[in-house]
Amino acid sequence: MSVSLLRAADTVDTIAVVNNAISARMLGEAFARDNVRLDRVAMVSARKLDLPWLDSCAIHVRYPDKPRQSMFAQWRFISFYRQAARMLRQVLKRGNIRRIYVVNAENLLTNHLLTVVAQRPEIELTVVVEGIYNFQEILWRNRARWRLALKPVLSALLGLKWRTPRGHLSGAFEPEVDRIVSFTDMGLKAPAAKVEVLPWEPVAPTIQADPRCLLVVHTGLWLWMDEASYLHVARSFVEWVRREGFERIIVKHHPSVGPGQLEDLLPPHETWDVTESMEDLADKIPAATVAGTCCTALVTAKLLRPDLRCVDVGADFYCDAAYAGDHSVQGLLRGAGIEIIEIGMPSGKSGRGDIAK
Incomplete structure (x- = not known):
């Protein structure tokens, strides 16, 4: 990590991981709700996103390409995970982290952050809804078997911690989670008491459909x-x-x-x-x-x-x-x-x- 990034890590008080346009939109609204300053955010894009505001964060680690579904294709993303893991370790060590926002519990990076908060309960942990996934019973049965077998190994190689998610892979039911932010609560798979709805206002059409x-x-x-x-x-x-x-x-x-x-x-x-x-x-x-x-x-x-x-x-x-x-x-x-x-x-x-x- 460069000297400039190390200096940025000293000022960071928020960590966030996003993976699509919906989670980024929800995250932006949650930031506004929580008065989070972008110049104090360490951001990881867990998918390739073309959203300029992400670059306004103090640190932004970008996903390099479209994701791949096969086991062997995952190796092409190892350098990204190494960079992101190194950044997270530095920020957690040097920064005064108050808030963490994640999109699920099955990603190597978000899973590590869940284990961190288990040891540092003073950090507020928010799950940000990413899409229809959060409204289905998405469990390990919905994932290829090699993923569960490989992730603990990769986590160890990257210097990250891994804990098999308990139930829904969004992480909404993990005990460390304080809040789930969503655009609706209709059918949302999450503890009702922890859900905060930030509804989207309808827009007027600018062209005739x-x-x-x-x-x-x-x-x-x-x-x-x-x-x-x-x-x-x-x-x-x-x-x-x-x-x-x-x-x-x-x-x-x-x-x-x-x-x-x-x-x-x-x-x-x-x-x-x-x-x-x-x-x-x-x-x-x-x-x-x-x-x-x-x-x-x-x-x-x-x-x-x-x-x-x-x-x-x-x-x-x-x-x-x-x-x-x-x-x-x-x-x-x-x-x-x-x-x-x-x-x-x-x-x-x-x-x-x-x-x-």
């Missing part, structure tokens, strides 16, 4: 089920699109993962070539209908733009095929006013799909 236009928001759902199961979701999605008779179809890609088979199956379409999040683009959505599968953007778009028709395709199926029968996400979707299109089981199939990854 076209009722003949559909905006498709891609997700990484295909990563969590076998190929045949996702193909059923993708085909059902396309069947619904054709039935609706949209004259114009626009797709917005997920910022971290590819679109899966759905992209190739869709009718002729155009790409909304933007880097901003759906939340930042809410006032400029060109379509009157927004559709996706298990996508946080459907919920946030509906909260920010109640005039939009937001549609989830396949929740009745993907909750079994990708999430071990956990249908709790439907509570959030229905509570937010999302229309759910049921697709049933593939022809000739019955029972629950397999979790492939």
Whole structure:
């Protein structure tokens, strides 16, 4: 660590880890609520984010590239974790840390911070909601087995501590957590007494939404089920699109993962070539209908733009095929006013799909 960073570490009183646009937005609102000064924040981006305000922090360690899902691909990120781990050790040693904000308990860095607060209870620990993940029963059963086996080893190599999360991987139920900050409490997996809702105010559209236009928001759902199961979701999605008779179809890609088979199956379409999040683009959505599968953007778009028709395709199926029968996400979707299109089981199939990854 350079001399300038060591000097910055002396003034830091807050540590934060973010991993997507939603957690960054929630973190910014939590900072405002808590009167946190950016020039006293040590920030880690646990995913690649293009948010200039993060660079206003005293220290900012940036994630270098899009994440990879395979075990061996994780080695390309070792230098990032070494840099972040070294920074955290220095800040915790030199700074007067009063607050820590994390996005979950399964990341190597956030898990280490949980163990730190267990030994330093004077530090206030906040979990910041990152998306639909926080409204599902996401446990270790939803992760590839190699992850749980590898993380304690990597933590030790990096000089970090590791403690297997107790229950929900968001960390909301860890005893050290003082608060969970969210944009809504509808179906949130967290102790109700610890939840602080910082609601998002609806925005007025700056362009007229076209009722003949559909905006498709891609997700990484295909990563969590076998190929045949996702193909059923993708085909059902396309069947619904054709039935609706949209004259114009626009797709917005997920910022971290590819679109899966759905992209190739869709009718002729155009790409909304933007880097901003759906939340930042809410006032400029060109379509009157927004559709996706298990996508946080459907919920946030509906909260920010109640005039939009937001549609989830396949929740009745993907909750079994990708999430071990956990249908709790439907509570959030229905509570937010999302229309759910049921697709049933593939022809000739019955029972629950397999979790492939």
